[in-house]
Amino acid sequence: MRRAPAPLIHAFVLFWTLCALVFAVPASAQPPRVWIDRDRIAYDDTVTLTMEVDLQSTAGMPSLVDLTRDFRIVDQRLEQDMALVNGQIALKIRMQLVLAPTREGTIEIPSLWVGRDATAPLRVTVLPPRNPRVVDEPPPVAATEGRPIFIEAKVDTITPYVQQSVGFTLRLYYQSGMLVDGRLDQHQPAGASLQKIGDDLQMTVPVGGRDYDVVERRYLLIPERSGTLTVPGANFIGRGMGLFDGSRHDLNIFGAPLTLQVRPIPATASQPWLPLRGLRMRYVETPQSLQVGKSVPVTVEVVAEGATAAQLPTLMVQAGNDAQVFAEPPQVDDRFQQDRPQATVVRRFSILPTRDGTLRIVAPRIVWWDTQAGIARIASLPDLTLRVAPGAAGTAAGQDTGDTGTTATASDDARGWRDWIPDGHWGWAGLALGLLWLGALVLGWRLWALRTKPAPVVALAPPGSDPQRLMRALARNDLAAIVQALCAAPAPVAADLDAIRARLADPAQRAAVDALQRARWGDGDNTATLAALRKAFASGPRWRTPAARAEPVLLPPLYPER
Template sequence: MKRVARVFVLLVLCIFAGAAPAQTRAWLDRDRIAMGETTTLNIETDASAAPDYAPLLRDFDLSGQASQQQLAWTNGSLSSRSLYAVALRPRRDGLLRIPALRVGGRVTAPLTLLVTAAPAVADNGGGDVFIQSEADSQDPYVQQSVAWVVRLYSAVPLIAGQLDQPEPAGASLQRIGDDVQYRRMLGSRTYMVTERRYLLIPERSGELVIPPARFDGRGTGSALDQFFGSGQTELHATARPRVLTVRPIPADAPQPWLPLRSLTLRYVTLPKRATVGSAVNVVVELEADGAAASELPDLQVRATDAAQVFPERAQSDESMVDGRPRVRLQRRFAIVPT
């Protein structure tokens, strides 16, 4: 398991090997984890010294330390930068502070990590591999964006395998982003967790049965397997099927129907005074949790007999947060009092 963790950290370093050079910066691969899990602290620097991890020992157990150095010719001179990674396992829950760390004569910026209580996991059965799946809402509305998460737990190093989540009838299912890997302690065993996220959108009301995810693969076997055979063992796991209760569109719901987790609307720029014939700028911002930009209606400021309105093109910033789409729209309006 230590070898697997070390390989995983090295993979993290390789992912960032193509990033633009930086002096010294630090980041976490996950800033929210549960007790028993690990997150990877990454540090990129052009300093010639390694990070001093000692301040981390107060709140974290450290493992899987790795590093990588790159050399490059820039403007006729040789430059170098180093990438460091270390797996952190919190010793307590709560909002933890990753302190500033010294890297030679440089210092990283402090970070924060939210550590929640260890969740109850009832799907393992004590096996070498098992699958846990869950939705962020058990009773969503029709057309509501639902985050669907599948986690593959493995207590043995995996050599190869395929993790599949069949699409349910009566809903669309779209895979979101890349798989995330981390470690979690369950009882006395350490599991490598592969987490895969999907966007689930129910298309009709009633019961929605999510077919079980399935894993088929091979892992490192026991000492007997290695002595008498190929050193590999077949591994199979199937999640429990899940059932969601999908609520219909309310009879008095406004149209177009767009169920959201949250919606905020505010003025970013709002002038205190205006002059007839002179344009003033008004900037309106909308944030929606649970929708893409293409699903939202246009931001509008209506013209009146007292003013003309000239809108600019809206600017959008879309992201995935906790497996759900989130969008921020900004639109500038030139308003001319008449």
């Protein structure tokens, strides 16, 4: 039998798919939605406009001609979601446009027509340009002298705020084939914490017409107080090889120090303090339809530039009393992007409606400080308002069947217990004697344990620990660093937080460690957890140390001492 060619089969499948899209009756058609991330920007800033179009109720794409009168489209991104809802294909397109204003004043974003539907107009207030930026990058290290080896240090800003995460990049340049071995050291600055991020990177780059091998090391620098901050220059100690005679010689190379001017926390800043270069939020997944008794997913993504995931607040959505919200642990991705830290947090929520009608899902909202513009901003997503259909009859029947099965199981369990009840006086007497014998065994074991159990002795941190390490971790709000500092505090070191909790004598410190565990698994408030940790460990951890005791003498000595 001759088979049809593959292109013909693909065309046949595509034809019937298009027919299904065109002639399908829309199950939950929604009008197009449009929103902006903020309504006040500077002339040299941008605003992000997001439009969501449901192709079940609207044919075609929106016209963007009216936007170009007062804005320039700097960037655009198009996302497409396809799902099967009630046997029909639901296709939704989400478009994001990055707009730069062409004039100052109040600009109205006109209604955008999509087929026969139009979006609501929006207003944006464009302020004058921001003050000329302070030069926030250090001058590059000159490499025109043809040096065979040198050190370069760079930060992503030299005018950070207190507690702002600053990317610090250290690079060692050396000509290929001249380095034998060595060690690159970077000392801690006074008034700031410096933490190494990730592993060293190796690459080859051209400098001044020559190829250099480069070792790159990245750090996270967090200033702790305002004023002048000096980061000492790095030092490389090793051995090199002559490029012509092959002789070996010692190397001791120093890098230039960096000076930063740390700005204080503004008086108008909100708490908790969250300084960032940028913050983006978006819905990764939203429900198409709702029904009582059936959970649907809602996924939110946050991308923060200039921070780690531990510094971001906990992502949550609210649904009131009409639905239950079950939050999954967040998925975190910390990386360095353009020599600065960038954190991406994705969290999925399961929404379970409990009654029919209209359900409003309140989106998360994050207040942050724009370190570039010097103003407070609010990042938020539009709330979701959805219609909830009544539960199916099969669901209720299934619940009744489940209850009946539970009753039957309980009856079987009761019958099984009655078979164990003794009959007659002798049976009851034997049962009583057995219980008395078991009670005597338990009482004897408890008395022996109380006699041999050592009295707890509360001790301060052991001499070998570094109490400042925990204080530094608490100061920079880094949950991962706090866990590492706590596990390294006792001697010997603890394997995990469960071992730390077992050694702590202070109930408040144990409660703070429990809160830290919940925050790490996404079941707690990071801000409240950090406050509890600072209060509980203000004077250092208090350990429970077992008192030394002699082994009990079970038998008298064979040869008594004289």
